[in-house]
Amino acid sequence: MKRDRIQIDDSWYQRPLGVRESISAGGIIAREDSGTIYIAAVREASKVKNAAYVLPKGRLEAGETIEEAARREIAEEAGLTDLTLLAELGILERLDFRKRSWKIIHYFLYRTAQIEGKPTDTTIDYQLHWFPLDELPPFFWPEQRQLIEKNMELIRESLKRDR
Template sequence: MGDDAVVPDRVQQRLRERIEAALPVLPRRAATDAERSGKRSASVTMTLLPVPGATGDGPLAAEVAFVLTRRARSLRAHSGQWALPGGRLDAGETAEQAARREVAEEVGLELSPDRVLGLLDDYPTRSGYVITPVVLWAGGVGEPVPNPDEVAELHRLPLTEIDREPRFLTIPESDAPVIQVPLFDRYVHAPTGAVLHQFREVVLHGRPTRVAHLEQPVFAWR
């Protein structure tokens, strides 16, 4: 029996509604045609589940968790890095469709279209992608299980873990600041760090904070 079994459906619905109500504080910004030029489309997910014992009325940061993975060492691109479930769009797919497919492939959660709660801002990466973050509600469909071909580690973390002030670094290679989000006694960089920070700002604090201008570390430019 999974952790979701201890959270009643009415509580899960209440948590879901609170997240949906928070997202419109940020009018979503899609990448421009110029920003998309020469880049491939991808999606990443904030895959959300209730924390065991949630009441639906407590602080969202303590009552909702998200799925974070460490990419398998066998993967060619960005192996071993912390990541949100996601990947490149297949031909004809929308960002929402790709997000749901990737969550099923990487962590075994089959989510219907009505589990999409909303989108955050597009983030153009240095490595040739425009990433669309998709917010998904995964409560009540079972526990995430990592696919060992793609995922080395899987963590179900309460949002309190990202409700911290990020660090911004200056680097000689760029005029934009590099964002570092504290997690696991170390730091998570953009694009994952940028998505986590924007979600924290919008959903937990009601602040329409933009992040597409925030820089990635040089090692992630490839």
Template sequence: MPNPLDVLVAAGVLVRDPATGSVLLQLRGDNATWGLPGGRLEPGETLEQAARRELLEETGLTAGEMTRIDVYSGPEFVVRYPDGFAAYVVGATFETADFTGTIGTDADGESAALEWFDPSDLPSEINPYNRLLLRRAGVGH
């Protein structure tokens, strides 16, 4: 029998530029793929609190009004990390075009880069998990 996967609860944020409709993606420092800013909940946090915290930590942006656009689970949401750890993720995606701050990568290297992309011209190096999240949010193909 295979080892059961750990279950992680996570939240991410689809950030849209209110002027252009471009979406902000994060180049992960651990696997060099693009995706949404986000991460796991800390004990006692709500999904929205985790999304706001992760957005600030990974991008330097503080979200104003956010809307929950997806809650997800299922076998397609297994994440495999470069160190070999794999987990089944249950989570939520929020969206905002209301933010303040200056975009900057985090000091711990989790974000190698941050860039705005036209939703019809996303990079090919999006990891499968985030490609699915974006597709469910109506972004990309």
């Protein structure tokens, strides 16, 4: 399955019987610059031409808390490590990319002052990009964009409070 040819439809959000569960964590990372709020998104460098963006997230590893997993995944995929937790955003569920496991994904909202990030995952060439909150790019997973849109006011208010 090639990501650039896949269209995510309702079938990814319907849990088949007998599919195993996988716990994941990630987040929305926001920063403010000259009054504009920016959101971090990543994509694979090898698919830059037509690739849609994703929020950094991934599987929980043994011994990690869910929030520790979110921070590790953000470091691996976006290279951002100077994170301040602002809020828990809840849980979203769907099938994984290959439709082999049911992902239970915990999302958090973080603030950072970091602009540049060097992803620590050496197996995939991730690229970090920043987008104004009101000018979001296409996202591969529709629920990730919806999560940002649903929480726009919380993002704005949290960044104001956290100054």
